[in-house]
Amino acid sequence: MKTDGKKLVVFFSHTGENYNVGYIEKGNTHIIADMIAGATGADIFEIVPEKDYPKDSYNECIEIAKKELQQNARPAVKGDVKVEDYDVIFIGYPQWWGEPPMCVYTFIEKHDWNEKTVIPFVTHEGSGMGGTDRKIAAECKGSNTLTGKGLAIQGKIAQENQASAKKSVDKWLEGFGMKKDK
Numbered sequence: 424m425k426t427d428g429k430k431l432v433v434f435f436s437h438t439g440e441n442y443n444v445g446y447i448e449k450g451n452t453h454i455i456a457d458m459i460a461g462a463t464g465a466d467i468f469e470i471v472p473e474k475d476y477p478k479d480s481y482n483e484c485i486e487i488a489k490k491e492l493q494q495n496a497r498p499a500v501k502g503d504v505k506v507e508d509y510d511v512i513f514i515g516y517p518q519w520w521g522e523p524p525m526c527v528y529t530f531i532e533k534h535d536w537n538e539k540t541v542i543p544f545v546t547h548e549g550s551g552m553g554g555t556d557r558k559i560a561a562e563c564k565g566s567n568t569l570t571g572k573g574l575a576i577q578g579k580i581a582q583e584n585q586a587s588a589k590k591s592v593d594k595w596l597e598g599f600g601m602k603k604d605k
């Protein structure tokens with residue numbers, strides 16, 4: 424497992440009305456992504472869909488997300504980052520019914536993952552990683568995706584107890600010998 428070299432954190436995170444946390448300005452996964460980038464010195468890139476998910480209604484958001492999942496959609500995303508220039512890529516997303524949001528797949532399918540080390544992380548409200556790391560491994564063809572070693576943090580903890588979340592992030596990174604900001 425290669426954990427040295429150039430590092431990148433890529434994430435998707437939903438703001439607005441969200442499960443169990445009310446209206447949030449910064450998404451739960453975004454908070455964890457910043458912690459990982461801060462601790463490892465990684466570059467960071469946010470996956471932003473061209474058409475944003477509804478922010479004012481959780482129910483409207485899940486209706487759209489459900490439709491995308493059923494259709495195995497690939498919603499267009501804004502901008503890009505050259506994953507090919509990196510060695511280790513952390514991929515973060517919220518847990519949406521055992522899958523990452525479909526826009527994460529849109530991003531993944533634009534790139535060549537051959538021989539990259541991919542490390543998944545997820546925020547959730549009870550389902551944990553829920554097999555999404557295996558989905559990421561299958562999608563990032565040719566990569567060494569670390570299944571069973573990703574980080575799963577409850578969204579509410581990321582949002583409301585950042586000291587506790589940071590402790591979990593740091594401990595997890597130390598397990599890879601990757602924490603720099605001691």
Ligand SMILES: Cc1cc2nc3c(=O)[nH]c(=O)nc-3n(C[C@H](O)[C@H](O)[C@H](O)COP(=O)(O)O)c2cc1C
Pocket residue numbers: 435436437438441442449450451452453484485488489516517518519520521546547548549550551577578579
């Ligand atoms: C469309 C949708 C589906 C979700 N499905 C699940 C789920 O199946 N299991 C779970 O534990 N949490 C689920 N959640 C909760 C999110 O995973 C959780 O709130 C997460 O921390 C949100 O992160 P974000 O703010 O970065 O988007 C769902 C949330 C949404 C909006």
